[in-house]
Amino acid sequence: MTSIIMKSFICKATILVVLVIMVQMKGNEAQDGSCAAQVGGLTVCAPYAVPGAENASPSQECCAALGGINHDCICNTFRVARQLPSSCNLAPLNCGN
Numbered sequence: 001m002t003s004i005i006m007k008s009f010i011c012k013a014t015i016l017v018v019l020v021i022m023v024q025m026k027g028n029e030a031q032d033g034s035c036a037a038q039v040g041g042l043t044v045c046a047p048y049a050v051p052g053a054e055n056a057s058p059s060q061e062c063c064a065a066l067g068g069i070n071h072d073c074i075c076n077t078f079r080v081a082r083q084l085p086s087s088c089n090l091a092p093l094n095c096g097n
Contacts, residue, residue: 035073041065
């Protein structure tokens with residue numbers, strides 16, 4: 001059970017790290033509605049994306065940011081997140097459910 005919780009935490013933490021990195025890398029470019037700007041807007045969802053969050057229900061601000069992101073943008077972000085461990089010479093993530 002602890003292993004499942006840890007894997008879930010690692011998956012969510014990796015996604016959060018990728019989101020932050022993408023925003024920082026794009027800098028001023030993030031102001032133009034690009035994928036980086038859309039992903040950067042998801043930082044308001046960070047409090048709801050970690051295991052054990054006090055409030056599991058996302059805010060209206062989080063839901064609006066999530067609803068405004070392009071499908072391809074978020075899918076490509078998840079693809080990058082899945083590849084990140086291998087780039088760091090770590091075992092691949094297998095999050096399951």
